[in-house]
Ligand SMILES: NC(=O)C1=CN([C@@H]2O[C@H](COP(=O)(O)OP(=O)(O)OC[C@H]3O[C@@H](n4cnc5c(N)ncnc54)[C@H](O)[C@@H]3O)[C@@H](O)[C@H]2O)C=CC1
């Protein structure tokens with residue numbers, strides 16, 4: 001029986017992928033084999049010795065200590081693209097909100113008083129304060145052309161916008177999915193200088209934290225609309241408020257409320273609802289649950305952010321041994337020697353590395369003795385060993 005600890009509200013459609021005769025699933029489990037979570041922060045969580053996998057029912061993994069998990073040989077899975085449409089739709093809504101001053105106009109309309117005629121008179125007298133702009137011919141700058149950025153870029157092209165994008169590590173898949181005519185920028189600065197609206201779709205990392213700061217805002221076009229549905233830490237809120245107050249920026253629409261932004265007329269800060277649709281929550285939960293289940297049951301790895309992708313159909317007549325280790329010479333030799341010294345035959349094996357980590361799946365004709373497994377566990381460089389019967 002595998003034990004899966006849930007943090008946050010994980011869609012039941014996802015949890016249903018874990019058959020209860022083989023998986024105990026609860027938010028109360030003490031010694032979990034795996035966790036499933038959304039935005040819960042794991043950085044201060046005391047990682048139990050039993051933990052074998054982390055499944056993020058979403059895209060961003062900045063709430064998870066990925067490096068510390070790697071050091072323990074624990075793969076972290078996420079759900080790439082599963083909530084991209086939900087975020088794209090909210091980003092488009094944000095762009096329309098900003099272009100047409102919908103929030104301040106609506107707030108003004110709430111203050112109208114008197115009978116219908118009086119309200120109408122005030123509305124007509126004041127509506128010029130809310131004159132907006134149309135999107136065709138305007139330039140959208142997209143920083144980060146992954147699952148969400150590509151969707152947003154393509155939708156903006158369909159709305160008649162010019163689109164300029166920056167992503168130094170764009171994948172072949174994203175490049176194929178991008179509409180023709182999206183102009184390639186070579187830096188964030190180039191995007192800032194060219195765009196009327198800039199939207200951010202990068203993960204929060206050491207490289208992207210504080211990416212949009214005072215000097216980048218100073219170099220932006222006059223009247224910039226900035227959209228941030230990526231992560232709070234990517235934008236310096238105080239710099240945004242200063243640029244808005246100086247009249248250099250038109251508005252900031254984001255998914256991350258903060259004390260600095262609260263109450264500002266030109267800011268709309270939503271409560272991190274980019275992925276909050278039933279569809280996205282189901283897609284993410286299903287994907288993360290399937291990945292965690294597959295790993296626990298077979299050792300196969302799909303969509304991990306720290307481990308190599310490795311899928312080996314089951315072969316042989318005995319145990320499956322999986323080993324996560326430091327990516328250094330002679331680890332594979334030591335694994336196969338341990339199996340050979342136990343007098344067992346390897347039916348099939350697959351080894352892949354990613355950065356400092358390597359992962360092997362070894363199908364064996366027979367049952368691995370406990371002392372062999374223990375010896376492998378103690379081998380220098382070995383991070384995690386499992387035997388799947
Ligand atoms: N508001 C919300 O509820 C949600 C927020 N997000 C956030 O959006 C981020 C992006 O999500 P996806 O598009 O699904 O991820 P993704 O992994 O498909 O795309 C991220 C892209 O950013 C690029 N990138 C990384 N560093 C960069 C840099 N310094 N400059 C330019 N590009 C850079 C990568 O090459 C990649 O193509 C997530 O990491 C997460 O933080 C994601 C989903 C929901």
Ligand SMILES: O=C(O)CCC(=O)C(=O)O
Nearest residue numbers: 038039058059060275276
């Ligand atoms: O689960 C959520 O609502 C957060 C989604 C998110 O931020 C992500 O997928 O990176």
